[in-house]
Amino acid sequence: MSAAGELRAALRGRLERRRREGLYRSLRMRGPGPVTAQRLDGRAVIDFCSNDYLGLSTHPRVVSAFREAGGRYGVGARAAHLVSGHTELHAELECRLAAWTGRERALVFSTGFMANLGAITTLVGPGDAVFQARLNHASLLDAGRASGARLYRYRDLRHLERLLERAGARHRLVVTDGVFSMDGTLAPLPELAALCERYEAWLMVDDAHGLGVLGPQGRGTVALHGLGQDEVPVLMGTFGKALGGFGAFVAGPGELIEALIQEARSYVYTTALPPAVAAAALAALEIVETDPRRRVRLDALVGRFRAGARARGLALAESRTPIQPLILGPPERAVAAADRLMKTGFWVAAIRPPTVPRGTARLRITLTAAHTEEQVDALLEALGATLGQGA
Numbered sequence: 507m508s509a510a511g512e513l514r515a516a517l518r519g520r521l522e523r524r525r526r527e528g529l530y531r532s533l534r535m536r537g538p539g540p541v542t543a544q545r546l547d548g549r550a551v552i553d554f555c556s557n558d559y560l561g562l563s564t565h566p567r568v569v570s571a572f573r574e575a576g577g578r579y580g581v582g583a584r585a586a587h588l589v590s591g592h593t594e595l596h597a598e599l600e601c602r603l604a605a606w607t608g609r610e611r612a613l614v615f616s617t618g619f620m621a622n623l624g625a626i627t628t629l630v631g632p633g634d635a636v637f638q639a640r641l642n643h644a645s646l647l648d649a650g651r652a653s654g655a656r657l658y659r660y661r662d663l664r665h666l667e668r669l670l671e672r673a674g675a676r677h678r679l680v681v682t683d684g685v686f687s688m689d690g691t692l693a694p695l696p697e698l699a700a701l702c703e704r705y706e707a708w709l710m711v712d713d714a715h716g717l718g719v720l721g722p723q724g725r726g727t728v729a730l731h732g733l734g735q736d737e738v739p740v741l742m743g744t745f746g747k748a749l750g751g752f753g754a755f756v757a758g759p760g761e762l763i764e765a766l767i768q769e770a771r772s773y774v775y776t777t778a779l780p781p782a783v784a785a786a787a788l789a790a791l792e793i794v795e796t797d798p799r800r801r802v803r804l805d806a807l808v809g810r811f812r813a814g815a816r817a818r819g820l821a822l823a824e825s826r827t828p829i830q831p832l833i834l835g836p837p838e839r840a841v842a843a844a845d846r847l848m849k850t851g852f853w854v855a856a857i858r859p860p861t862v863p864r865g866t867a868r869l870r871i872t873l874t875a876a877h878t879e880e881q882v883d884a885l886l887e888a889l890g891a892t893l894g895q896g897a
């Protein structure tokens with residue numbers, strides 16, 4: 507067999523295994539427009555799986571800021587930040603992010619995956635230890651692995667404390683999602699901060715799903731708990747979720763930001779975020795900071811969804827956030843339920859291992875401020891028919 511033939515055969519075996527285990531993933535192509543008016547495979551559907559929690563991806567002010575900056579700066583940033591890719595839009599965005607999150611400084615990264623990779627590999631290396639919440643996002647886990655530090659996954663606070671007691675290391679970094687992205691539950695940040703203080707560990711929070719949605723002025727889970735930079739020295743956030751855009755940032759003490767600029771390879775060796783994308787993030791941030799109405803509306807829809815789901819006997823999780831999982835167990839069950847919902851006009855994501863632990867495949871329903879009460883009620887009706895008692 508030729509080398510290219512061997513390559514095909516090797517991958518075909520893996521793909522077939524994935525299919526047998528019900529873990530095969532396929533792309534779906536959506537049309538333009540807001541979550542409430544999607545077309546998929548020629549059919550009208552309502553999107554209940556986006557992370558555009560506030561509906562800002564299509565907000566007129568955000569879109570016009572993007573267009574205007576695109577007209578002035580062009581499409582691409584042309585180079586990495588340290589070469590000639592850094593613009594006044596990036597600098598302004600970093601100032602505003604620092605002020606919004608109550609940190610000394612902030613640094614824009616091109617994606618959240620790269621921000622996590624850059625932050626963790628800059629902070630720790632061989633001889634250090636990283637403690638990760640069991641449900642942390644894949645990018646955090648991969649960053650921990652790439653750092654060369656010793657890795658620990660903790661199940662809960664008691665487990666973390668035992669690990670911190672025992673693990674000797676030069677530096678110790680505790681990493682957690684602020685809102686667990688597949689469960690919608692909040693990390694116990696005050697307790698984590700207290701443990702980190704007691705055991706001299708650094709705390710990093712990835713607040714991709716908290717920023718914009720929770721806390722005063724949408725300042726996220728850290729602010730929701732009344733914590734600041736002293737308790738949580740490393741804060742990561744993204745523009746791809748509630749801000750409706752693309753890109754990410756790390757915020758914290760000046761020394762952290764300087765070290766990232768010097769050493770974070772995923773910052774240094776990549777093209778800067780397009781300036782127009784930074785302009786869109788600035789416009790979205792302005793709305794998040796000054797207009798609480800979208801958060802209030804989203805919260806009301808979450809309450810409505812939960813009350814309706816409870817009334818229909820659906821197995822709701824603990825979440826009070828716009829991420830509302832319905833845990834079904836086997837991957838085939840989640841996929842079949844998502845397929846049935848799609849046929850009735852609702853686009854809901856089936857989430858399977860390895861994104862979630864084995865035996866906990868689920869529908870991950872996400873609500874946004876752009877949905878209407880009627881759409882949420884119609885989804886509940888369809889869920890009841892698909893999953894409710896007697897279905």
Ligand SMILES: *Cc1c(COP(=O)(O)O)cnc(C)c1O
Pocket residue numbers: 616617618619620622643645683687712714715744745746752753754
């Ligand atoms: C989406 C997400 C990321 C990755 O951010 P991108 O900008 O999409 O690369 C990181 N962490 C969490 C918790 C996320 O949900």
